[in-house]
Amino acid sequence: MVKFANRMSLLTGSEIRELLKLTSQPDIISFAGGMPAPELFPVEGVKEAAIQTLNERGQAALQYASTEGDPALRKHIVARMEAKNGVKTDADHILVTSGSQQGLDFSARVFLNPGDVVLLESPSYLGAVNAFKACEPKFIDIPTDDNGMIMEELEKVLASTENIKMIYVIPDFQNPSGRTWTMERRQKFMEIINKYEVPVIEDNPYGELRFEGQSLPSLKSMDTKGLVIFLGTFSKILAPGYRLGWVCAESEILGKYNFMKQAADLQASSIGQMETAKFLDLYNLDDHVEKIKAVYVKRRDCMLKAMEEYFPEGVTWTHPEGGLFTWVTLPDYMNAKDLQMKCLDKKVAFVPGGGFFPNGGHENTLRMNYSCMPEEKITEGIKRIGEVIKANMK
Amino acid sequence: MVKFANRMSLLTGSEIRELLKLTSQPDIISFAGGMPAPELFPVEGVKEAAIQTLNERGQAALQYASTEGDPALRKHIVARMEAKNGVKTDADHILVTSGSQQGLDFSARVFLNPGDVVLLESPSYLGAVNAFKACEPKFIDIPTDDNGMIMEELEKVLASTENIKMIYVIPDFQNPSGRTWTMERRQKFMEIINKYEVPVIEDNPYGELRFEGQSLPSLKSMDTKGLVIFLGTFSKILAPGYRLGWVCAESEILGKYNFMKQAADLQASSIGQMETAKFLDLYNLDDHVEKIKAVYVKRRDCMLKAMEEYFPEGVTWTHPEGGLFTWVTLPDYMNAKDLQMKCLDKKVAFVPGGGFFPNGGHENTLRMNYSCMPEEKITEGIKRIGEVIKANMK
Numbered sequence: 001m002v003k004f005a006n007r008m009s010l011l012t013g014s015e016i017r018e019l020l021k022l023t024s025q026p027d028i029i030s031f032a033g034g035m036p037a038p039e040l041f042p043v044e045g046v047k048e049a050a051i052q053t054l055n056e057r058g059q060a061a062l063q064y065a066s067t068e069g070d071p072a073l074r075k076h077i078v079a080r081m082e083a084k085n086g087v088k089t090d091a092d093h094i095l096v097t098s099g100s101q102q103g104l105d106f107s108a109r110v111f112l113n114p115g116d117v118v119l120l121e122s123p124s125y126l127g128a129v130n131a132f133k134a135c136e137p138k139f140i141d142i143p144t145d146d147n148g149m150i151m152e153e154l155e156k157v158l159a160s161t162e163n164i165k166m167i168y169v170i171p172d173f174q175n176p177s178g179r180t181w182t183m184e185r186r187q188k189f190m191e192i193i194n195k196y197e198v199p200v201i202e203d204n205p206y207g208e209l210r211f212e213g214q215s216l217p218s219l220k221s222m223d224t225k226g227l228v229i230f231l232g233t234f235s236k237i238l239a240p241g242y243r244l245g246w247v248c249a250e251s252e253i254l255g256k257y258n259f260m261k262q263a264a265d266l267q268a269s270s271i272g273q274m275e276t277a278k279f280l281d282l283y284n285l286d287d288h289v290e291k292i293k294a295v296y297v298k299r300r301d302c303m304l305k306a307m308e309e310y311f312p313e314g315v316t317w318t319h320p321e322g323g324l325f326t327w328v329t330l331p332d333y334m335n336a337k338d339l340q341m342k343c344l345d346k347k348v349a350f351v352p353g354g355g356f357f358p359n360g361g362h363e364n365t366l367r368m369n370y371s372c373m374p375e376e377k378i379t380e381g382i383k384r385i386g387e388v389i390k391a392n393m394k
Numbered sequence: 395m396v397k398f399a400n401r402m403s404l405l406t407g408s409e410i411r412e413l414l415k416l417t418s419q420p421d422i423i424s425f426a427g428g429m430p431a432p433e434l435f436p437v438e439g440v441k442e443a444a445i446q447t448l449n450e451r452g453q454a455a456l457q458y459a460s461t462e463g464d465p466a467l468r469k470h471i472v473a474r475m476e477a478k479n480g481v482k483t484d485a486d487h488i489l490v491t492s493g494s495q496q497g498l499d500f501s502a503r504v505f506l507n508p509g510d511v512v513l514l515e516s517p518s519y520l521g522a523v524n525a526f527k528a529c530e531p532k533f534i535d536i537p538t539d540d541n542g543m544i545m546e547e548l549e550k551v552l553a554s555t556e557n558i559k560m561i562y563v564i565p566d567f568q569n570p571s572g573r574t575w576t577m578e579r580r581q582k583f584m585e586i587i588n589k590y591e592v593p594v595i596e597d598n599p600y601g602e603l604r605f606e607g608q609s610l611p612s613l614k615s616m617d618t619k620g621l622v623i624f625l626g627t628f629s630k631i632l633a634p635g636y637r638l639g640w641v642c643a644e645s646e647i648l649g650k651y652n653f654m655k656q657a658a659d660l661q662a663s664s665i666g667q668m669e670t671a672k673f674l675d676l677y678n679l680d681d682h683v684e685k686i687k688a689v690y691v692k693r694r695d696c697m698l699k700a701m702e703e704y705f706p707e708g709v710t711w712t713h714p715e716g717g718l719f720t721w722v723t724l725p726d727y728m729n730a731k732d733l734q735m736k737c738l739d740k741k742v743a744f745v746p747g748g749g750f751f752p753n754g755g756h757e758n759t760l761r762m763n764y765s766c767m768p769e770e771k772i773t774e775g776i777k778r779i780g781e782v783i784k785a786n787m788k
Contacts, residue, residue: 002593002621003559004650005507005529011653021460035458043452046665050444058437062633064429066415098492098659105658109528113399131657134503135399165397199396227396239456241664256398259405263525264499264658265492269666270635271440 006114010133023349029381031303031368032349034175034324038372040292041239042283049279053271061271067262069096069246070273076280077232077246084208086221087230093248095257096268100205100245103231104128106260107166107201108135110253116165119157119198121149123327123356123365125175128168128203137165139358146318148181151188158196166199171219172207173323176356176367180321183216190222199253200228205236206323208289211297213321226250229257234276236324237289242272296324296371302378303370310386312393317368324371327353330364334392337363342388348381400508404527417743423775425697425762426743428569428718432766434686435633436677443673447665455665461656463490463640464667470674471626471640478602480615481624487642489651490662494599494639497625498522500654501560501595502529504647510559513551513592515543517721517750517759519569522562522597531559533752540712542575545582552590560593565613566601567717570750570761574715577610584616593647594622599630600717602683605691607715620644623651628670630718631683636666690718690765693772697764700773704780706787711762718765721747724758728786731757736782742775 023030053061068074074091081087081094097103104127112118114136120128122141129139140157143150148171158164169189171181181189193200202219220230226249233245247257261267279285303326307317317328328350330336336352343349353365370378417424447455462468468485475481475488491497498521506512508530514522516535523533534551537544542565552558563583565575575583587594596613614624620643627639641651655661673679697720701711711722722744724730730746737743747759764772 001591002647003505005503005505005510005559008504008650008653011650011657013653013656020458033458038453038457041453041456043448043456046452046456047445047448050448051441054437054441054444058441059432059435060635062435062437062440062635063432064414064427064629064634098663102659109399110402111397111399116399127660134654134657165399197395235458240458241454241456242666243659243661243663253396256402256405259402259407260528262407262521263405263528265496265637266521267637269492269637269663272636272663272666 007134007136010136011130019349019351022344028347028349029373029377030349031370031373031381032351033372034369035372036236036240036292037295040295042288045279045283046239046275049275049282053275053278057274061274063270065267065270067258067267069094069268070270070277072277073273076277081232081248085204085218085230087218087248089248093251093254095247095254095261096273097245097247097261098265098268099235099240099243100203100231100233101127101131103245103247104131104201104203105134106247106257106264107229108132108137109260110256111166111199112137116163117161118166118168119154119164120168120358121170121174123176123353123362124168124358125170125203126355129358141358144177144179146179148179148185149189151185151192154189155192158192158198164198166201167193168201168203169219170203172204173209173320175206176325176353177327178318178320178323178325180216186216186219186222190219193227194225197225197227201231202228203231205233208237209293209296209324210322211293211300220248226253229253237285238276238279242269242276244268244272244276299370299373299375299378300326302375303368303382306379306382310383312386312390314393315389324369326368326370328366328368330366330389331393332364333394335363336366339388339392343385346384346388348384350385401528401530404530405524413743413745416738422741422743423767423771424743425764425767425775426745427766428763429766430630430634430686431689434689436682439673439677440633440669443669443676447669447672451668455668457664459661459664461652461661463488463662464664464671466671467667470671475626475642479598479612479624481612481642483642487645487648489641489648489655490667491639491641491655492659492662493629493634493637494597494625494627495521495525497639497641498525498595498597499528500641500651500658501623502526502531503654504650505560505593506531510557511555512560512562513548513558514562514752515564515568517570517747517756518562518752519564519597520749523752535752538571538573540573542573542579543583545579545586548583549586552586552592558592560595561587562595562597563613564597566598567603567714569600570719570747571721572712572714572717572719574610580610580613580616584613587621588619591619591621595625596622597625599627602631603687603690603718604716605687605694614642620647623647631679632670632673636663636670638662638666638670693764693767693769696769696772697762697776700776704777706780706784708787709783718763720762720764722760722762724760724783725787726758727788729757730760733760733782733786737779740778740782742778744779
């Protein structure tokens with residue numbers, strides 16, 4: 001009889017991906033995905049980049065290429081790492097991956113034996129937890145507040161726990177909470193990390209999507225010991241369809257990620273990388289990011305305003321300064337999964353928050369995405385959810 | 395201090411990929427890679443497919459999509475599985491992967507715990523061995539001859555070994571040997587497999603590249619118990635630059651591969667899949683494969699003829715009826731790695747065969763690729779290798 005590996009008993013389909021199948025119907029108002037607004041994709045620019053790439057370097061675009069990634073694309077990534085994340089690096093410290101999800105998978109495979117411990121924020125990104133599970137670790141989630149991870153709690157766990165092999169964090173506009181770590185927390189975090197010398201996976205898909213307030217330095221830019229592995233992606237600033245992200249890390253660590261890339265799928269798409277590099281040659285990505293932000297900030301404002309109007313007392317939510325999500329906390333007695341079923345009946349969707357806690361609990365929370373719906377649908381959707389919440393208040 | 399997972403001590407850079415960096419210089423005659431001939435890539439057709447895809451469905455092409463893969467592409471794959479591999483299936487039994495390398499990686503992760511046993515041909519594909527190593531299995535390689543895997547040896551091992559969790563085979567124009575299993579071996583193999591009920595990974599990147607002789611049915615087409623997992627790819631029949639392959643398997647098994655795909659990188663490139671599907675709508679891939687074969691058969695003939703002329707007695711090689719490779723056996727006392735260094739001095743490259751044996755040995759073998767060099771260079775390169783061999787004969 002066919003037997004599967006132990007890890008397979010831990011892996012299940014992501015609730016979000018399953019939900020996305022349901023919510024792809026056009027009459028559903030969906031706050032469930034974490035998708036960028038497709039009407040903002042620079043389709044004509046991508047077409048021009050594709051044509052020029054195939055005209056100029058068609059054979060190379062269709063052939064195998066190096067595991068590390070296209071040199072022209074890595075050069076653009078290096079420039080962006082400095083301009084946007086304050087990280088001075090070079091192409092030898094960049095590996096191009098199939099989206100930052102692959103960076104998450106590789107992080108687990110590079111650092112984790114079964115039973116090893118991963119620290120992460122409470123809540124943390126469901127897709128990361130799912131990727132890490134394939135390496136059979138234990139998860140310890142560290143409490144957070146509106147200023148980010150609580151450092152006293154982190155230090156307590158580091159001081160008292162064996163076999164902590166990595167710490168996974170999203171300091172900017174976190175998925176799912178929308179929160180951003182303060183400067184003070186970042187500094188304290190790096191002090192603690194330097195003391196305990198544990199590798200840190202800094203996942204930063206949303207950092208460039210800041211609507212207001214001051215940009216804060218990435219952890220990687222504050223990293224003096226080569227402990228931070230930075231994961232970046234083009235998914236939220238250009239488009240996810242190419243599946244292109246990157247890892248930036250010091251040489252020994254990045255070498256391990258390179259070996260994983262070879263074993264996993266040899267290399268990212270040659271044509272996808274070259275077209276993306278060409279797009280970045282031809283157009284100013286910063287201008288495009290400004291356009292995205294101008295739309296998203298209005299949608300965030302619209303969602304927060306509608307929540308203010310339609311959600312009853314006893315329900316709270318975060319006020320993100322950027323990114324794609326806000327995080328809602330219902331009264332303790334309320335279950336977001338029950339609520340979800342009732343909301344789906346009313347053609348409106350969100351993601352229940354329980355899945356973002358690897359050790360369970362917190363069933364009274366939910367994640368709301370505002371990037372992907374026009375304002376009138378946001379207002380209408382929040383109104384419907386508000387009605388369902390009210391009908392379920394004690 | 396940073397500690398890596400146990401698996402990382404087993405992973406090293408692929409010798410082939412390292413060698414490819416050396417051999418990318420234009421004055422090197424390289425028989426080292428397994429690359430298709432880039433001058434045959436249908437660049438104009440791909441450009442047309444890209445333009446039409448972005449004109450018609452640009453937003454969808456740049457957005458996230460389902461883990462299973464683009465419906466239009468999976469429909470094409472289903473048709474091809476029947477026409478070329480005799481497998482009647484449907485889109486629900488296809489998962490699109492990032493090249494068939496990713497299918498290899500997932501196979502290991504779906505089936506293998508550390509210490510489990512993988513059976514494979516002796517020799518077998520280096521890139522598969524490397525992918526499997528990340529799951530820390532033991533390898534038992536089964537002897538082969540010109541007719542394929544030797545079934546008596548396979549049955550002996552199956553009867554006497556615990557924890558065999560999968561069997562990895564390349565029955566058509568094998569990498570590295572160029573050999574093809576006879577019909578009799580295929581039938582006997584399926585009898586044995588049905589008795590022992592072990593999952594089989596049938597890797598078939600080259601099957602369509604048959605120059606002569608009769609096509610033989612895939613193992614998957616003879617599979618009555620859902621034990622065969624078929625790995626296909628567009629890399630050798632269209633182009634590797636998109637990194638698109640597929641897994642075809644029965645539902646429970648494919649479900650596990652789908653979970654792995656979600657965890658590993660969510661999905662294959664939306665734009666790459668849609669452009670490939672569009673290419674297959676617009677053009678007849680069979681016509682393109684015929685063009686490729688017409689060129690490759692001449693290169694194979696040229697290489698075999700040059701070996702006949704320039705290689706001394708005591709050296710033997712296989713006579714592939716298709717695919718990309720021939721496999722050379724030197725006198726026992728000769729070491730292909732030493733030979734490689736001397737040949738690189740003369741600006742000609744191949745891959746020493748030792749790496750294709752997961753348990754070592756066989757250092758007097760080497761793999762030769764003929765698909766990627768024009769005929770005059772093949773003749774000249776073989777002449778140079780012949781001279782080096784002669785100079786090292788006892």
